[in-house]
Amino acid sequence: MTGRDVGVAALVVAGLGVVGLGVFFAVAGLDDADKLASVIGVFVGLVGLGLSVYGIVLARRSPPLPGPAAPGGAAVGSVHNVFSGGTARDVYQAGNLTVDRGPATPPNPTPPVSPGPVPPAPPGP
Numbered sequence: 311m312t313g314r315d316v317g318v319a320a321l322v323v324a325g326l327g328v329v330g331l332g333v334f335f336a337v338a339g340l341d342d343a344d345k346l347a348s349v350i351g352v353f354v355g356l357v358g359l360g361l362s363v364y365g366i367v368l369a370r371r372s373p374p375l376p377g378p379a380a381p382g383g384a385a386v387g388s389v390h391n392v393f394s395g396g397t398a399r400d401v402y403q404a405g406n407l408t409v410d411r412g413p414a415t416p417p418n419p420t421p422p423v424s425p426g427p428v429p430p431a432p433p434g435p
Contacts, residue, residue: 331350
């Protein structure tokens with residue numbers, strides 16, 4: 311049996327189960343159907359809780375898989391930023407948050423204003 315066959319078989323069994331419960335609830339009456347649905351819901355919830363705990367235990371037991379290395383020795387998915395030849399202002403990086411508030415420079419610096427004509431220097435002694 312292939313994986314596809316198992317999936318189809320599981321869907322058929324689940325569908326028959328739903329149809330069977332629907333027929334039973336219709337025949338048994340609303341009060342009995344409500345009681346049975348509550349009991350079934352409790353067991354489904356307990357099975358779901360058990361499966362989630364089992365998944366957490368498996369995830370903690372297994373060692374992390376090593377990722378392939380990128381050129382330069384950095385791990386794939388890591389970020390290495392380099393700024394050169396200019397200034398960077400307000401650099402924000404997520405992950406382990408790095409905030410670098412570099413020097414504040416206006417986008418279009420204005421040239422210095424000349425004070426006007428310079429008066430002659432007084433005669434020396």
